[in-house]
Amino acid sequence: MRVAITRGVSPAIGACELTLLEREAIDIDNARAQHSLYEGILEELGCRVEHLDEEPGFPDSVFVEDIAVVLDEIAVITRPGALSRRGERASIERALVPHRPLKHIQAPGILDGGDVMVVAKSIYVGLSTRSNAEAARQLGGLVASHGYRVMKVGFSGCLHLKSAVTAVSDDTLLINPEWVDASAFPEHSCIHVDPAEPRAANVVRIGNAVLFAAEFPQTGERLSALGYDARPVEASELAKAEGALTCCSLIFEVP
Numbered sequence: 001m002r003v004a005i006t007r008g009v010s011p012a013i014g015a016c017e018l019t020l021l022e023r024e025a026i027d028i029d030n031a032r033a034q035h036s037l038y039e040g041i042l043e044e045l046g047c048r049v050e051h052l053d054e055e056p057g058f059p060d061s062v063f064v065e066d067i068a069v070v071l072d073e074i075a076v077i078t079r080p081g082a083l084s085r086r087g088e089r090a091s092i093e094r095a096l097v098p099h100r101p102l103k104h105i106q107a108p109g110i111l112d113g114g115d116v117m118v119v120a121k122s123i124y125v126g127l128s129t130r131s132n133a134e135a136a137r138q139l140g141g142l143v144a145s146h147g148y149r150v151m152k153v154g155f156s157g158c159l160h161l162k163s164a165v166t167a168v169s170d171d172t173l174l175i176n177p178e179w180v181d182a183s184a185f186p187e188h189s190c191i192h193v194d195p196a197e198p199r200a201a202n203v204v205r206i207g208n209a210v211l212f213a214a215e216f217p218q219t220g221e222r223l224s225a226l227g228y229d230a231r232p233v234e235a236s237e238l239a240k241a242e243g244a245l246t247c248c249s250l251i252f253e254v255p
Protein backbone atom coordinates (compact mmCIF):
# COMPACT_ATOMS: atom_id res chain seq x y z
CA MET A 1 0.00 0.00 0.00
CA ARG A 2 0.98 3.67 -0.30
CA VAL A 3 1.56 6.24 2.41
CA ALA A 4 1.36 9.99 1.79
CA ILE A 5 2.91 12.20 4.46
CA THR A 6 1.37 15.67 4.48
CA ARG A 7 1.28 18.56 6.90
CA GLY A 8 -1.33 21.19 7.68
CA VAL A 9 -0.78 24.72 6.35
CA SER A 10 1.18 26.81 8.88
CA PRO A 11 -0.65 29.84 10.28
CA ALA A 12 2.56 31.70 9.34
CA ILE A 13 2.33 30.82 5.62
CA GLY A 14 2.12 34.54 4.80
CA ALA A 15 5.80 34.82 5.78
CA CYS A 16 6.89 32.05 3.37
CA GLU A 17 10.13 32.17 1.41
CA LEU A 18 9.73 33.70 -2.06
CA THR A 19 12.38 33.62 -4.76
CA LEU A 20 10.81 34.45 -8.14
CA LEU A 21 7.29 35.57 -7.25
CA GLU A 22 6.11 38.88 -5.80
CA ARG A 23 4.47 38.53 -2.41
CA GLU A 24 0.69 38.31 -2.61
CA ALA A 25 -1.76 37.90 0.27
CA ILE A 26 -2.52 34.23 0.90
CA ASP A 27 -6.05 33.37 2.00
CA ILE A 28 -5.23 30.76 4.63
CA ASP A 29 -8.76 29.37 4.76
CA ASN A 30 -8.71 28.79 1.02
CA ALA A 31 -5.20 27.33 1.22
CA ARG A 32 -6.38 24.90 3.91
CA ALA A 33 -9.54 24.02 1.98
CA GLN A 34 -7.56 23.28 -1.20
CA HIS A 35 -5.00 21.31 0.79
CA SER A 36 -7.77 19.17 2.34
CA LEU A 37 -9.16 18.45 -1.12
CA TYR A 38 -5.67 17.41 -2.22
CA GLU A 39 -5.42 15.03 0.73
CA GLY A 40 -8.87 13.67 -0.13
CA ILE A 41 -7.75 12.91 -3.68
CA LEU A 42 -4.65 11.13 -2.38
CA GLU A 43 -6.94 9.01 -0.17
CA GLU A 44 -9.29 8.27 -3.08
CA LEU A 45 -6.28 7.02 -4.99
CA GLY A 46 -5.47 4.58 -2.21
CA CYS A 47 -2.92 6.47 -0.13
CA ARG A 48 -3.00 6.27 3.64
CA VAL A 49 -2.53 9.96 4.51
CA GLU A 50 -0.31 10.57 7.56
CA HIS A 51 -1.16 14.20 8.32
CA LEU A 52 1.43 15.91 10.53
CA ASP A 53 0.51 18.77 12.82
CA GLU A 54 0.90 22.34 11.63
CA GLU A 55 4.18 24.03 12.54
CA PRO A 56 3.45 27.66 13.49
CA GLY A 57 7.20 28.39 13.66
CA PHE A 58 7.87 27.24 10.08
CA PRO A 59 5.95 29.17 7.41
CA ASP A 60 6.82 26.80 4.54
CA SER A 61 6.36 23.53 6.43
CA VAL A 62 3.33 22.43 4.37
CA PHE A 63 5.84 21.75 1.57
CA VAL A 64 7.01 18.45 3.06
CA GLU A 65 8.53 17.23 -0.21
CA ASP A 66 11.56 19.46 0.24
CA ILE A 67 12.69 17.81 3.45
CA ALA A 68 13.23 14.21 2.33
CA VAL A 69 13.83 11.98 -0.66
CA VAL A 70 12.07 8.69 0.00
CA LEU A 71 13.23 5.70 -2.04
CA ASP A 72 12.09 2.09 -1.70
CA GLU A 73 15.21 1.24 0.31
CA ILE A 74 16.08 4.35 2.36
CA ALA A 75 14.96 7.92 3.01
CA VAL A 76 17.45 10.76 2.69
CA ILE A 77 16.79 13.75 4.93
CA THR A 78 17.80 16.86 3.02
CA ARG A 79 19.63 19.96 4.19
CA PRO A 80 17.24 22.62 2.84
CA GLY A 81 18.80 25.51 0.99
CA ALA A 82 16.72 28.08 2.90
CA LEU A 83 17.90 28.51 6.53
CA SER A 84 14.31 29.17 7.62
CA ARG A 85 13.37 25.63 6.58
CA ARG A 86 16.04 23.54 8.33
CA GLY A 87 13.96 23.19 11.50
CA GLU A 88 11.27 21.36 9.52
CA ARG A 89 13.46 18.26 9.52
CA ALA A 90 12.89 16.99 13.07
CA SER A 91 9.21 16.16 12.63
CA ILE A 92 9.73 14.66 9.15
CA GLU A 93 12.47 12.42 10.55
CA ARG A 94 10.08 11.23 13.27
CA ALA A 95 7.43 10.51 10.65
CA LEU A 96 9.82 8.54 8.42
CA VAL A 97 11.61 6.48 11.08
CA PRO A 98 8.89 3.78 11.16
CA HIS A 99 9.09 3.40 7.37
CA ARG A 100 12.72 3.62 6.21
CA PRO A 101 16.34 3.65 7.41
CA LEU A 102 17.34 7.33 7.40
CA LYS A 103 20.41 8.91 5.80
CA HIS A 104 21.34 12.60 5.84
CA ILE A 105 22.78 15.24 3.54
CA GLN A 106 25.59 17.00 5.42
CA ALA A 107 27.09 20.51 5.16
CA PRO A 108 28.27 22.01 2.88
CA GLY A 109 25.66 20.16 0.84
CA ILE A 110 22.29 21.85 0.39
CA LEU A 111 19.33 20.06 -1.13
CA ASP A 112 15.58 20.64 -1.45
CA GLY A 113 13.46 17.62 -2.35
CA GLY A 114 11.76 19.76 -5.02
CA ASP A 115 15.02 19.58 -6.96
CA VAL A 116 15.15 15.78 -6.88
CA MET A 117 13.28 13.86 -9.58
CA VAL A 118 13.34 10.08 -9.17
CA VAL A 119 12.34 8.08 -12.26
CA ALA A 120 12.83 4.37 -11.70
CA LYS A 121 16.55 4.02 -10.95
CA SER A 122 17.53 7.44 -12.35
CA ILE A 123 17.73 10.38 -9.95
CA TYR A 124 17.99 13.86 -11.45
CA VAL A 125 19.16 16.67 -9.17
CA GLY A 126 18.47 20.23 -10.29
CA LEU A 127 21.24 22.67 -9.44
CA SER A 128 19.54 25.74 -8.01
CA THR A 129 19.70 28.36 -5.27
CA ARG A 130 18.53 25.54 -2.96
CA SER A 131 20.55 22.52 -4.13
CA ASN A 132 24.25 22.20 -4.95
CA ALA A 133 26.64 19.80 -6.65
CA GLU A 134 28.08 18.71 -3.28
CA ALA A 135 24.64 17.46 -2.18
CA ALA A 136 24.22 15.65 -5.51
CA ARG A 137 27.61 13.99 -4.90
CA GLN A 138 26.59 12.94 -1.38
CA LEU A 139 23.24 11.65 -2.61
CA GLY A 140 25.02 9.60 -5.28
CA GLY A 141 27.14 7.97 -2.57
CA LEU A 142 24.13 7.17 -0.40
CA VAL A 143 22.11 5.51 -3.15
CA ALA A 144 24.71 3.83 -5.37
CA SER A 145 24.60 0.51 -3.51
CA HIS A 146 20.83 0.41 -4.14
CA GLY A 147 21.37 0.65 -7.89
CA TYR A 148 20.49 4.34 -8.48
CA ARG A 149 22.40 6.73 -10.69
CA VAL A 150 22.41 10.45 -9.81
CA MET A 151 22.66 13.03 -12.58
CA LYS A 152 22.94 16.81 -12.19
CA VAL A 153 20.67 19.03 -14.30
CA GLY A 154 20.82 22.77 -14.95
CA PHE A 155 17.60 24.74 -15.34
CA SER A 156 16.29 28.30 -15.09
CA GLY A 157 13.03 30.21 -14.77
CA CYS A 158 11.63 28.47 -11.69
CA LEU A 159 12.60 27.70 -8.10
CA HIS A 160 12.91 23.91 -8.24
CA LEU A 161 13.66 21.36 -10.96
CA LYS A 162 10.27 19.71 -10.51
CA SER A 163 8.49 22.93 -11.45
CA ALA A 164 10.10 22.45 -14.87
CA VAL A 165 9.74 18.69 -15.26
CA THR A 166 8.08 15.69 -13.60
CA ALA A 167 7.50 12.10 -14.66
CA VAL A 168 4.12 10.90 -15.91
CA SER A 169 5.43 7.33 -16.26
CA ASP A 170 8.78 5.56 -15.96
CA ASP A 171 9.37 6.35 -19.65
CA THR A 172 7.85 9.76 -20.14
CA LEU A 173 8.30 13.22 -18.65
CA LEU A 174 6.09 16.33 -18.71
CA ILE A 175 8.39 19.25 -19.37
CA ASN A 176 8.49 23.00 -19.90
CA PRO A 177 11.27 23.18 -22.53
CA GLU A 178 11.77 26.91 -21.84
CA TRP A 179 13.03 26.09 -18.34
CA VAL A 180 14.93 22.83 -18.77
CA ASP A 181 16.48 21.26 -21.83
CA ALA A 182 15.03 17.90 -22.83
CA SER A 183 18.55 16.76 -23.81
CA ALA A 184 19.22 16.36 -20.06
CA PHE A 185 16.90 13.33 -20.16
CA PRO A 186 18.05 11.25 -23.13
CA GLU A 187 16.48 8.06 -21.75
CA HIS A 188 12.98 9.55 -21.66
CA SER A 189 10.43 10.86 -24.10
CA CYS A 190 9.00 14.26 -23.26
CA ILE A 191 5.52 15.77 -23.44
CA HIS A 192 5.58 19.57 -23.53
CA VAL A 193 3.28 21.66 -21.35
CA ASP A 194 0.92 23.92 -23.26
CA PRO A 195 3.05 27.01 -24.06
CA ALA A 196 0.42 29.25 -22.41
CA GLU A 197 0.83 27.29 -19.15
CA PRO A 198 4.53 27.45 -18.22
CA ARG A 199 3.94 26.36 -14.61
CA ALA A 200 2.02 23.21 -15.58
CA ALA A 201 4.88 20.70 -15.58
CA ASN A 202 4.53 19.79 -11.90
CA VAL A 203 2.23 16.78 -11.67
CA VAL A 204 1.81 14.01 -9.09
CA ARG A 205 1.80 10.48 -10.40
CA ILE A 206 0.00 7.88 -8.31
CA GLY A 207 -0.34 4.51 -9.98
CA ASN A 208 -1.86 5.31 -13.38
CA ALA A 209 -3.38 8.63 -12.27
CA VAL A 210 -1.68 11.96 -12.95
CA LEU A 211 -2.80 14.91 -10.82
CA PHE A 212 -2.38 18.29 -12.51
CA ALA A 213 -3.10 21.80 -11.22
CA ALA A 214 -6.62 22.83 -12.27
CA GLU A 215 -5.28 26.22 -13.37
CA PHE A 216 -3.67 24.47 -16.35
CA PRO A 217 -6.54 22.78 -18.21
CA GLN A 218 -4.86 22.80 -21.61
CA THR A 219 -1.95 20.74 -20.35
CA GLY A 220 -4.47 18.47 -18.61
CA GLU A 221 -6.23 18.00 -21.95
CA ARG A 222 -2.94 17.13 -23.62
CA LEU A 223 -2.36 14.42 -21.04
CA SER A 224 -5.90 13.06 -21.37
CA ALA A 225 -5.62 13.01 -25.17
CA LEU A 226 -2.49 10.89 -24.80
CA GLY A 227 -4.42 8.39 -22.69
CA TYR A 228 -3.33 9.42 -19.19
CA ASP A 229 -5.84 9.38 -16.34
CA ALA A 230 -5.34 13.12 -15.76
CA ARG A 231 -7.20 14.63 -12.80
CA PRO A 232 -7.40 18.34 -11.93
CA VAL A 233 -6.58 19.53 -8.39
CA GLU A 234 -7.19 23.08 -7.15
CA ALA A 235 -3.86 24.42 -5.92
CA SER A 236 -3.92 28.14 -6.73
CA GLU A 237 -3.58 29.46 -3.16
CA LEU A 238 -0.36 27.67 -2.23
CA ALA A 239 0.99 28.52 -5.70
CA LYS A 240 1.28 32.10 -4.31
CA ALA A 241 3.88 30.65 -1.89
CA GLU A 242 5.75 29.18 -4.89
CA GLY A 243 4.46 25.72 -4.05
CA ALA A 244 3.17 23.23 -6.61
CA LEU A 245 1.45 19.86 -6.37
CA THR A 246 4.35 17.54 -5.62
CA CYS A 247 5.59 19.81 -2.81
CA CYS A 248 2.71 18.99 -0.49
CA SER A 249 3.33 15.27 -0.01
CA LEU A 250 5.90 12.54 0.39
CA ILE A 251 4.40 9.47 -1.27
CA PHE A 252 5.94 6.02 -0.99
CA GLU A 253 5.11 2.34 -0.85
CA VAL A 254 4.90 0.39 2.41
CA PRO A 255 4.39 -3.35 2.91
Ligand code: CIR
Nearest residue numbers: 017063114160241242243247
Ligand atom coordinates in the same frame (compact mmCIF):
# COMPACT_ATOMS: atom_id res chain seq x y z
C1 CIR B 1 10.07 27.87 -0.52
O1 CIR B 1 10.51 28.86 -1.08
O2 CIR B 1 10.79 27.04 0.02
C2 CIR B 1 8.57 27.70 -0.45
N1 CIR B 1 7.95 28.99 -0.41
C3 CIR B 1 8.06 26.94 -1.65
C4 CIR B 1 8.56 25.54 -1.70
C5 CIR B 1 7.96 24.76 -2.80
N2 CIR B 1 8.45 23.44 -2.83
C6 CIR B 1 8.68 22.74 -3.94
O3 CIR B 1 8.54 23.24 -5.04
N3 CIR B 1 9.13 21.50 -3.79
